[in-house]
């Protein structure tokens with residue numbers, strides 16, 4: 123077995139043993155260990171949350187005093203400690219619904235969106251970046267000043283433009299690939315810390 127396959131299996135096994143719905147949960151865990159995106163008591167918005175691995179991890183990281191909202195167009199089985207909204211991220215009024223649930227702005231917005239993959243990389247890349255612009259729009263309405271964000275990015279010709287667009291809205295920015303992410307996949311994570319947008 124190749125090292126990459128062994129590593130993928132290891133995260134899948136861990137997810138099964140520890141009750142996480144996806145191995146993706148470990149990407150958020152690892153990113154959080156390095157960058158502290160979510161802390162205890164944080165209000166977290168998880169965009170593109172199905173089947174709920176990141177949502178479960180966000181609930182754990184935010185703890186009892188935190189609140190977590192997960193949004194996806196797909197059905198997501200209830201996640202204890204989180205509020206799930208079955209909606210499109212581009213839907214008008216979503217930001218207001220989220221703020222009204224939280225009762226204030228969010229401390230972190232985490233985005234792990236993927237379009238339905240067509241197999242044509244340039245099409246999938248363009249669609250994925252377009253979803254990230256939709257996320258950034260909600261983020262602008264929902265995130266409190268000094269809040270944090272993460273965006274999964276299918277890396278390609280439009281990534282740098284999106285990177286520059288989000289980077290200038292934060293005081294710190296990192297582009298990274300967690301170990302739990304497959305080596306051969308072209309996904310990256312943009313970690314954005316300290317939102318400097320309007321409150």
Ligand SMILES: C[S@@+](CC[C@H](N)C(=O)[O-])C[C@H]1O[C@@H](n2cnc3c(N)ncnc32)[C@H](O)[C@@H]1O
Nearest residue numbers: 144146170172173174175176195210211234236
């Ligand atoms: C890779 S999965 C997310 C995995 C999740 N972070 C986890 O840990 O379980 C990407 C998700 O993005 C969702 N998605 C794609 N486009 C969307 C949209 N316009 N609105 C809401 N969700 C969307 C998909 O339905 C899919 O469930």
